[in-house]
Amino acid sequence: MDAVKVIEIKKSVFEDNDKDAAALRWSLKGRGVYLLNLMSSPGSGKTTTLIQLLNRIKGKLRVAVMEADIDSDVDAVKILEATGVPSIQLHTGGMCHLDAEMTRQGLASLPETGIGNLTDGSDSSTAEAGLDLVILENVGNLVCPAEFDTGACRNAMILSVPEGHDKPLKYPLMFTVCDLVIINKIDVLPYFDFDMEKCAEYVHMRNPKAEIIPICARTGEGVDALADWILKEVEAWKSAPAC
């Protein structure tokens, strides 16, 4: 290892996002709206996973989806057509992640959340929420989204088999902040050098408490377990005193 030079280059400076995130989380708790932040690389299957998941939980929870994308709106259209679940598209205007204020702007455009804008008086703590769960599909990126607390109750991420089992070594923060790691595309395991045990070991190096659920979103294999996870999560959170 000695032959390789390692150079530390400059670090970015972030705004104070944590306060906004804590405030948003508190607002959501007050309204009984559970927010799940779903992250992954581009092409790992977030939208296909969501379609399978939503079709299993939409009869049990009042749910909506926010699809963050840089430019297109194909994902929100796809979700709505395939599930009937209310879906909005958030354009980030080139931004590679969502922060808590951007997430609030998205929630404020879903009237059923009871979240309004802080500045124009439409955010009232007495508003009644008509939703149990909002799932935010973050921008496809393993770096920046992990650095910004969106105000979500939980973070989840999808790692797909073709990406390789070493990703927790290379994108440490993403795996540290996630409570749930969904391993997608398990149907192609025979064609890739993906070691499920090593992957679990690396995930738990970053976050010993992370749960791992292997699925194939294309066929629906394993998605029942994912649906159970989210149903139990929302139920436990609703009856708990704080997020």
Place this chain on the structure above:
Amino acid sequence: MDAVKVIEIKKSVFEDNDKDAAALRWSLKGRGVYLLNLMSSPGSGKTTTLIQLLNRIKGKLRVAVMEADIDSDVDAVKILEATGVPSIQLHTGGMCHLDAEMTRQGLASLPETGIGNLTDGSDSSTAEAGLDLVILENVGNLVCPAEFDTGACRNAMILSVPEGHDKPLKYPLMFTVCDLVIINKIDVLPYFDFDMEKCAEYVHMRNPKAEIIPICARTGEGVDALADWILKEVEAWKSAPAC
């Protein structure tokens, strides 16, 4: 499409990076060092592709590699061990991309480039370069790296088959700024719904001049064509008056 709300949320403001990039490109031209900026999603096979490529071109060009990563140094170690090509690891300290100044810092730590630091007087325009080509493996990310000109002569990116052929629709800027799109993992085409013709159509919507080279980095299929592309590129650039 009417049923889907589209919300434009705030755009980021970037520093003035273009001037730095132009200056760096000029310095590199003066020293005859061609810089290639290689981008992709996490797990698309950048490092494996580089190993195959370097083993084909290292006898013909004096080449070095800069591996940008958030934290680990596995890639530079892997490159050096598999090819013997000088490789350095650039730690970005959590940053999701490299800008021109960060790239310059990397180049300055490869003495053979003749690039020094502007501030301490070690950057001398009379320095003679001992390298023909430096390949920069950017951070695995389809968003931020596309937004920052590194000072490279050309941008290339790898799209792997499992990510899907729709990526040029969802990450438009990445495909707009790339002169070469390498389609990797073509050995698993039978197992994915990847339409090569549609992919080419979408790539050319973003950049009509982009070249597309399909490869399988694992087996080496198609990498000869990639080696030819880079050899011709460097030759043409060396004899041209400006980058």
